[in-house]
Amino acid sequence: MQLPAFFSRPGYRRSLLIRRFIAAILVIVAVLVAIGGTLRSDPQVVVFSRALAAGDTVTVEDLRLVSIPAEAIPDGAITDPEAAAGRTVVTAAGRGEIVTDVRITGSALVQSFNDAANGEGAPEVTTVVPVRLADPATVNLLSHGDTVTILTSPSEEDGASSVLARGGRVVVADEDNPDTVLIALSEHDAQTVASASLTSPLGVVLTSAAGLASQN
Numbered sequence: 001m002q003l004p005a006f007f008s009r010p011g012y013r014r015s016l017l018i019r020r021f022i023a024a025i026l027v028i029v030a031v032l033v034a035i036g037g038t039l040r041s042d043p044q045v046v047v048f049s050r051a052l053a054a055g056d057t058v059t060v061e062d063l064r065l066v067s068i069p070a071e072a073i074p075d076g077a078i079t080d081p082e083a084a085a086g087r088t089v090v091t092a093a094g095r096g097e098i099v100t101d102v103r104i105t106g107s108a109l110v111q112s113f114n115d116a117a118n119g120e121g122a123p124e125v126t127t128v129v130p131v132r133l134a135d136p137a138t139v140n141l142l143s144h145g146d147t148v149t150i151l152t153s154p155s156e157e158d159g160a161s162s163v164l165a166r167g168g169r170v171v172v173a174d175e176d177n178p179d180t181v182l183i184a185l186s187e188h189d190a191q192t193v194a195s196a197s198l199t200s201p202l203g204v205v206l207t208s209a210a211g212l213a214s215q216n
Contacts, residue, residue, distance in 0.1 A: 042067040046078040046099045052089045054144065055174030058104060060085045068098075076101040076108060088182070090172050091144050105171060110184050113145070113169045123167040127190035128182050134201040136178035145210030146170040148183065150193050151203035161203055164196055165189035170210075 049064045056062075063081040078084045078099040087104035101108035105128060113125050133139065134153050142148070148168045151161040168189070171182040181204065185193060196202060 042069050043073065044079060045073055046081050046084055048093045048095055048097050048099060051095050052093045053174070053176065054089055054091050055172045055177055056089045058084050058087050058089060058099075063099065074098060074100055078104075088172055105182070109171065113184055116145075123186045123189070125167070125169055125184040126187050128171050128184050129190045129194045130180050130197070131183050131193060131204065132180055132197050132201040133178065134203050138204050139173050139175055139178040139181060141206055142170050142173035142181060142204070143210055144170055144172065146173075146206055147208035147210075149205045149207050150183070150185075150189075151205060152196060153200045153202060164202065165193050166207075168193075168204075 044065045044067050046063050047066050049062055052058065052062060060081050063084060065081065078101060084099050084104055087106060089104055090109065091103065093099075093103060097103075102112045103109075110125055110128065131150060146169070148170060149163060150165045150168055151163055154161050165185055166189075168183040168185045171184050173181045179201075183193070183204075193202065
């Protein structure tokens with residue numbers, strides 16, 4: 001059968017070949033994009049594998065790695081379980097929550113206090129120390145991030161207390177362990193408070209709640 005003259009023209013055949021070539025290229029590109037999407041893996045971050053309370057010590061068994069899109073990863077996210085193991089949780093954590101460097105004890109958490117207090121004239125805190133409380137009921141008044149003043153125990157002579165340190169920041173106040181709180185202080189104040197806490201429990205006075213401070 002003889003084709004119509006229109007289909008026999010060189011221009012038509014050339015146009016048909018070009019369209020087929022372009023179609024083939026598009027198919028190849030689509031395949032490569034699909035393969036690239038399959039091979040590209042999202043970065044991994046550490047999450048809590050179970051719920052933890054404030055004051056709990058993190059173990060490797062409490063953590064697992066998950067892959068999430070890079071744009072969903074918060075600042076300070078931990079990517080190595082070993083980097084979080086042995087640290088203390090500063091606020092209650094839920095199962096599946098991403099572990100960040102300000103949710104557990106460490107230098108990043110301490111620095112976050114200084115960053116938040118920038119320009120407020122507060123002393124720079126550098127060291128976290130445990131403080132034995134003279135009145136364990138005080139722990140019910142304290143929350144992570146609160147600013148506190150630390151006092152000596154009342155004198156047996158006149159019942160007066162002396163100020164040991166001002167501008168401390170509460171790191172962990174655990175109702176299940178009401179005898180002791182973790183407080184971030186300047187290096188000098190930390191040494192003073194740690195020495196005093198070895199001989200007698202101390203008083204802690206709330207001077208600025210974290211929630212109120214953030215609103216000012």
